[in-house]
Amino acid sequence: MTLLVILVSGAAAILAIPALIFFVECFGSLFLPAGKPVARPGGVSVVVLVPAHDEKDGIQPTIAGVQSQLAVGDRVLVVADNCTDDTAELARVSGAEVLERSDPERRGKGYALAFGIDHLEAHHPDVLIIVDADCHLTPGSIDALVQRTVQTQRPVQADYVFHATERAPVSMISALATLVRNRVRPRGLRRLGQPCHLTGTGMAFPWSVLRAAPELGANIVEDLAMGIELALLGHEPVLCIEAGVRSELPTGGHAAMQQRRRWEHGHISTILQHGPRLVREGIRRGRPGLIALGADLIVPPLALLVGQLVLVLGISGLLILFGGPTFPAWIAGAALALVGLGVALGWTCYGRKTIPFWYLLLAPLYVAWKIPLYGSFLFGRREQQWLRTER
Template identity: 40%
Template sequence: MILLVEIILLAIALGLSIPCAFLGLECLAALLSDRAQRSTLKTDLADPGNSAAPDVKTAVLVPAHNEAASIEKTLETLLPQVAAPESIVVIADNCTDDTAAIARQYGVTVIERQDSQRWGKGYALDYGLQHLEVNPPEIVILVDADCSVAQGTIGRIARLAKFSNRPIQATYLMEQPANPGSKDIISTLAVTVKNLVRPYGLLRLGFPCLLTGSGMAFPWQVIRLVSLANSKATDDIQLGIDLALAGHPPLYCPQGQVMGRLMGQASAKRQRSRWEHVHLETLLTQTPRLIRAAIAQRRYELLALTLELCIPPLSLLVMLWLAATGSALLAAFLGASWLPLFILGVAGLIIAASILGAWAKFSWAEIPATALLAMPFYLLWKIPLYFAFLVRPQTMWRKTERDPEPDKAQTDERAIVNTGSHYSKS
């Protein structure tokens, strides 16, 4: 019986050590960047020299569902970065507010879509791509309608997409809501680690990244390899995986930045549930597919992408580590081997060093050290979220009320990003 327990605990310890080791590797690569590289990463995007329109034919698709409260801010950050307002295409998808009318005031192209049976971001983007087929651009850029795009971003990711012939992902971070609580602050740190530190480390290691959502650029021929129209909502992680398997792995562009906004407490739990359920579902369904392709095609970058996908959300990784470590400690006191506990101890040190290192280098100015003390309570708050994934994962489009902008009283709604997949036409 003891031998069986030891084998099980050793398997669990080794299984957890793999994503922990890769997390540590990519975070270490990001942390060891020299002063010049750090300066490049934090390029002043407000420099007028960086705000010129891209010298490649570019179209910016902005899918919008009832975004009257935020579409103006998004367009105001986009317009200085394009050659002509008409190259920005707002897809007003099943809107019941003034989104389309507000967008038209800025001179951008506005197309409206009404379909009560097929609605959501995926269908909206597919509708926008069909609109562009008459006179296709060289590069298509996708930006959510509730984001601010830093000056220079559009030109940078457009040129990089054309030069590399690969999908490009800009840095996609989250702005905290007004009067943020400890959960919001720690969630912001988690997004920074996931969407900035880890992709930056992958870039320095020469590996591709996962797509994280808004701020994505695609060569026209590449984006048309896949179908975005689906009965489920669009899944950016799945899109990146399908394109990587098709020979076009995504590339991270640290000099581009898109800023979204975390919802307030009223909607934060649903928002984070969607983000993490999609990751878990994709991890479970796509890891075997990536491993088979990496072996069959002998492509190391697919193996790196598999390891990146296998890192669960940080809060879940810590929970799994705590449960495994507690079990290994109890078993060791009852006479089992101490080896699983030793392996888990090393893995725990890697997790802690990765998170603290990322905070110290990339987030210390925005996130006070005292906020890190709330992490145990944040983990407790997350337990029902992961239990819900086992019982009723969020896989379909739903509507949710967005909390008001800090400077507005108007309530905004948006379509929710899902956990769906099925991008490939094949």
């Protein structure tokens, strides 16, 4: 009994740390002023790099959206990576420069990015912007990204939001979870004067900084890993709220679970590998930005954090029934309340126009939907390769 109490108390205390970090980030986002249109500095050469794998249905609208924001002399470079459809030809017809890459043994967005970057080496731009082939930019995004990149000489991340195309509860709660992860928490970090993690698209880099990044190959969360490695080299990414990228959540149970499995398996692996490392290096080097990135990284995916807290709270309740102490339940309950309050604040400020309140009441279904995903990670069936997500 004593050992069980110690274990449960320790679990509650450990989980309270990411819960508190989560709440502080969400609370901080409330006080970030709205972005304002910015003017792009002159004399800056820009290339927009679009990695694409079998994106014939979406590549032309993406290119058209990018081209509408380009200045004279800017370029769009599409890397058609191991494509089996007409992606390359459609991109050419749309006016983009196209590279075709065929290497079935080396598949993944990281390889496609490295291929495009190597191609640009001889005549490289001042700023490189990466946009996924299934995304579209909000007006003024390229100007804002270029301005922020030139100003800071650091990697820059645009505001990246997914929209649910169907009103199923799982899709809507998933949209809320990604909204909190990609918009609310990074805004909180910016309000606190801290860097943010890269989220995969709408990323801009000074060329000199980009060339310092290691090749990531088949890393299934290549964006997150790139930002971490650059931060450790002294180039912490910053958020640009004036630039926005929009994408659709995958429809259908299998496609949605495929995307979530890929991201969250990679995210959990990255937490274990890099979270403590970032905090340790930040303390050793006296760099608060690294500590902030490490603290943000150790926050598990929202459903996993909630599920863990509910489990600890349930076990704590059973201990109380058998005469155990109440403090583990108080700690777990308080941590769960902080997470719930953080989500509520984020929804109130950023999500209530697109996600009706009653969907929040169905959050337990979302947590239950994710249980097999976390079980597959725990028991060794981990996602370890890049797969295109059907939409």
